[in-house]
Amino acid sequence: MYRYDEFDHAFVRDRVTQFRDQVKRRIAGDLTEEQFKPLRLMNGVYLQLHAYMLRVAIPYGTLSARQMRKLAHIARTYDKDYGHFTTRQNIQFNWPRLEDLPAILDELADVEMHAIQTSGNCIRNVTTDHFAGAAADEAGDPRPWAEIIRQWSSLHPEFSYLPRKFKVAVTGAARDRAAIRFHDIGLELRHAPKDFGEGAKGETGLGFRIFVGGGQGRTPMVAKEIRDFVPERDLLAYLEAIMRVYNRFGRRDNKYKARIKILVHERGIDEIREAVEAEFEALRGGVLDIPLEAREQISAYFAAPDFEVLPAKSETLEAAWTSNPVFGQWMARNTHPHKTPGYVSVTISLKPTGGVPGDARSAQMDAVADLADRYSFSEIRVSHEQNLILPHVRKDDLPALHKALVDAGLEAANAGLVTDIIACPGLDYCALANARSIPIAQRISERLADHDRQAEIGDLSLKISGCINACGHHHVGHIGILGVDRKGEEFYQITLGGAPGGDAAIGEIVGRGFSTDQVVDAVETIVDTYLGVRQDADETFLTAYRRVGKAPFQEALYGA
Amino acid sequence: MPKPPKTQVMTANRLGDGRVVYLGNEDWTTDLADARLLPDADSQALAEEVAKAAVADRAIVEPYLIDVDEEAERIEPVRLRERIRASGGPTTGSSVAA
Numbered sequence: 101m102y103r104y105d106e107f108d109h110a111f112v113r114d115r116v117t118q119f120r121d122q123v124k125r126r127i128a129g130d131l132t133e134e135q136f137k138p139l140r141l142m143n144g145v146y147l148q149l150h151a152y153m154l155r156v157a158i159p160y161g162t163l164s165a166r167q168m169r170k171l172a173h174i175a176r177t178y179d180k181d182y183g184h185f186t187t188r189q190n191i192q193f194n195w196p197r198l199e200d201l202p203a204i205l206d207e208l209a210d211v212e213m214h215a216i217q218t219s220g221n222c223i224r225n226v227t228t229d230h231f232a233g234a235a236a237d238e239a240g241d242p243r244p245w246a247e248i249i250r251q252w253s254s255l256h257p258e259f260s261y262l263p264r265k266f267k268v269a270v271t272g273a274a275r276d277r278a279a280i281r282f283h284d285i286g287l288e289l290r291h292a293p294k295d296f297g298e299g300a301k302g303e304t305g306l307g308f309r310i311f312v313g314g315g316q317g318r319t320p321m322v323a324k325e326i327r328d329f330v331p332e333r334d335l336l337a338y339l340e341a342i343m344r345v346y347n348r349f350g351r352r353d354n355k356y357k358a359r360i361k362i363l364v365h366e367r368g369i370d371e372i373r374e375a376v377e378a379e380f381e382a383l384r385g386g387v388l389d390i391p392l393e394a395r396e397q398i399s400a401y402f403a404a405p406d407f408e409v410l411p412a413k414s415e416t417l418e419a420a421w422t423s424n425p426v427f428g429q430w431m432a433r434n435t436h437p438h439k440t441p442g443y444v445s446v447t448i449s450l451k452p453t454g455g456v457p458g459d460a461r462s463a464q465m466d467a468v469a470d471l472a473d474r475y476s477f478s479e480i481r482v483s484h485e486q487n488l489i490l491p492h493v494r495k496d497d498l499p500a501l502h503k504a505l506v507d508a509g510l511e512a513a514n515a516g517l518v519t520d521i522i523a524c525p526g527l528d529y530c531a532l533a534n535a536r537s538i539p540i541a542q543r544i545s546e547r548l549a550d551h552d553r554q555a556e557i558g559d560l561s562l563k564i565s566g567c568i569n570a571c572g573h574h575h576v577g578h579i580g581i582l583g584v585d586r587k588g589e590e591f592y593q594i595t596l597g598g599a600p601g602g603d604a605a606i607g608e609i610v611g612r613g614f615s616t617d618q619v620v621d622a623v624e625t626i627v628d629t630y631l632g633v634r635q636d637a638d639e640t641f642l643t644a645y646r647r648v649g650k651a652p653f654q655e656a657l658y659g660a
Numbered sequence: 661m662p663k664p665p666k667t668q669v670m671t672a673n674r675l676g677d678g679r680v681v682y683l684g685n686e687d688w689t690t691d692l693a694d695a696r697l698l699p700d701a702d703s704q705a706l707a708e709e710v711a712k713a714a715v716a717d718r719a720i721v722e723p724y725l726i727d728v729d730e731e732a733e734r735i736e737p738v739r740l741r742e743r744i745r746a747s748g749g750p751t752t753g754s755s756v757a758a
């Protein structure tokens with residue numbers, strides 16, 4: 101796992117010391133709220149409806165068992181005994197006291213964690229696939245690249261003067277689980293295309309397919325492919341070229357228009373590409389060149405654990421599968437193929453029936469930490485679907501792991517099913533919200549709880565945001581729900597057909613919105629309509645929707 | 661004719677722990693039932709002054725006036741957002757220990 105180097109250590113400790121002093125001066129009256137607010141925001145402290153909120157970074161969604169125990173300890177000691185894992189692959193604490201924050205940040209620094217946010221000139225959170233370093237379908241581990249980009253961007257003077265904030269996501273697999281097409285820059289680590297000249301591929305034959313100009317929020321856009329292959333060693337030169345073009349053309353006059361997505365949209369990808377290629381030619385092979393040994397040095401931080409040599413098939417697993425149907429259901433949904441024979445990655449669902457998506461109590465965090473120690477080389481991941489992952493579990497251990505999850509109340513067998521709902525905090529917590537998200541998620545998960553019915557429905561993602569900032573990713577839900585305020589009443593607009601991955605699309609509004617009382621029925625009607633129109637059980641919701649369009653759903657929802 | 665002003669209450673978050681507070685008759689209170697009712701422009705302007713002083717005095721942050729319903733038996737904020745704030749936490753099935 102990645103370890104802080106000396107520089108990171110000193111930087112994070114310095115920031116805690118500074119913040120401790122700033123809090124003291126604020127409480128003593130030497131800093132006004134106007135002076136203090138930007139300082140607390142830089143340290144991940146927000147003011148929500150009921151209290152302060154602390155957002156702790158989890159770089160690349162990767163956590164050790166020791167770090168998870170620390171999060172549990174913080175929840176127990178300084179908060180109301182729970183935390184909320186978010187779509188940004190981080191954790192939020194909803195009730196810290198201002199006076200306690202320096203102590204909390206010190207505790208985090210003890211386990212090499214921090215709450216420094218991507219504002220101003222500071223460490224940037226690059227997101228990746230939650231199965232990184234484990235997934236059978238990956239060309240390479242994307243996390244070393246996320247770290248290389250982090251180091252480059254934290255030291256980069258231009259980043260502090262960017263027109264607006266900037267988000268990067270990296271995946272190492274062709275199947276995009278990191279929504280790279282909805283980031284300012286999205287990177288897919290891949291093997292060079294066949295027709296790519298031998299000499300141009302680089303030493304490893306690996307490189308990046310690059311997308312620019314994606315985003316969600318109030319103007320959602322799918323990123324455009326700017327290049328199909330940049331060899332590994334040239335990546336930073338290419339990114340630098342993009343930054344230069346962005347800085348040259350980007351609009352600073354309007355905060356909503358300054359994103360790269362607007363630039364790409366207004367100028368067109370061809371003009372942007374041409375400008376980037378010209379810069380790239382000038383930069384390539386210069387100071388931003390990344391030699392193989394530098395890459396290997398960083399990759400060593402993310403070295404794979406000592407996997408045992410195991411047969412691909414596990415007798416223990418096969419036996420449990422046939423004898424215990426509940427285990428079989430969980431196994432079928434909550435495991436993901438691993439690159440090492442005899443291992444799988446396990447999704448621990450934080451979406452029990454009627455629960456708050458992404459919330460975990462301190463006892464559950466401790467339980468997950470213990471299970472990671474016992475079964476997954478002490479490694480844990482946080483997914484942007486608001487679940488936890490044990491990345492490296494022996495197939496032989498799955499029955500025992502499942503039993504332990506049942507004991508901890510973490511056995512929901514619904515990964516990727518309709519009740520695996522993403523929901524932002526909404527009006528229950530968030531000062532920007534128009535409507536509540538959590539109670540809608542809870543009611544939908546109760547309505548559709550029956551496992552057989554869910555299994556029959558198959559892969560279906562439902563995502564809910566309480567306002568257009570789209571923290572709940574509603575634009576890319578197969579079914580998306582957006583809370584709006586209609587004359588003081590909560591109202592919910594439904595979109596259909598969104599998708600975050602390789603088949604990226606922004607959902608289309610199906611028609612007029614629904615009241616709190618109607619919205620759960622409306623979702624059920626949509627699900628039933630899909631079951632009625634699909635050609636067979638293998639036709640997923642998304643495929644069926646793309647074939648038949650909105651009309652049958654509109655008819656079912658609103659009548660002819 | 662301008663509409664008659666709605667009855668209001670002054671709210672804010674406490675500096676030390678961020679909790680929701682209301683301007684009461686004596687001091688800031690976490691209980692909306694103890695809030696001072698501000699029926700007219702004069703009382704509202706006075707409350708704004710008191711709040712400004714409380715911000716300077718480091719008692720509270722981000723004060724603002726909210727509309728409340730006078731007809732109700734208890735003081736009842738008009739907007740849902742404020743009803744949720746007044747309730748002290750998230751509305752349903754939250755993870756807050758009972």
Ligand code: HEM
Nearest residue numbers: 186187188282315316317523524525530532569570571572
């Ligand atoms: C509760 C306090 C929160 C506040 C005040 C907040 C505020 C915002 C704002 C203002 C934006 C828009 C930024 C922009 O357009 O550049 C945003 C975007 C975003 N938020 Fe939040 N948020 C909160 C919680 C969360 C949570 C809990 C999650 C995860 C579940 C989350 C995930 C995101 C994501 C992924 C985006 C990016 C959308 C995009 O690509 O433009 N936020 N948030």
Ligand code: SF4
Nearest residue numbers: 524530533566567571
């Ligand atoms: S989408 Fe809106 S309501 Fe939901 S967390 Fe983000 S800012 Fe708050």
